[in-house]
Every structure is written in structure tokens, then in C-alpha cells.
Amino acid sequence: MDRQQVRSSNVVSVGYDERSQMLEVEFNTGAIYEYYGVPSCKHLALMRDSSIGGYLNAEIKRRYRYRKVR
Numbered sequence: 001m002d003r004q005q006v007r008s009s010n011v012v013s014v015g016y017d018e019r020s021q022m023l024e025v026e027f028n029t030g031a032i033y034e035y036y037g038v039p040s041c042k043h044l045a046l047m048r049d050s051s052i053g054g055y056l057n058a059e060i061k062r063r064y065r066y067r068k069v070r
Contacts, residue, residue, distance in 0.1 A: 033067065
């Protein structure tokens with residue numbers, strides 16, 4: 001999946017597949033997580049938010065099934 005680099009203190013890049021509703025997040029630690037069933041409106045809001053990490057914590061983590069890829 002192609003990811004877009006973002007300006008964040010703890011996130012390097014974010015990718016999204018609309019068909020499968022999968023959000024992929026690469027953290028500055030090198031870890032990559034996939035979040036499943038994330039609506040496109042949540043992805044758009046994440047990318048527009050002034051705090052990507054804050055949005056992830058408030059709206060994505062612990063709300064969607066996930067898997068650590070790396």
C-alpha cells in the first residue's frame with residue numbers, strides 16, 4: 001500500500017485503501033499497524049487534523065480492529 005508522508009511527532013506516513021477500508025500507519029519507531037473497517041471519512045479527518053497522533057489516539061486506536069505488521 002502506498003503511504004503519504006505526514007507532519008507528526010510520532011507518525012511518519014499514512015495509507016488508506018477505500019475498497020477494504022484499511023488504514024495503514026507507520027510510526028517513527030518503525031512499527032506499522034493496519035486498522036480495519038475504518039470509514040473513509042475517518043481517514044480524511046485524520047489527514048486534515050492538526051494533530052495526527054492526537055486524532056489516532058482519540059478516534060482510531062481501541063475503536064477499530066488492528067494488526068501490527070512490523
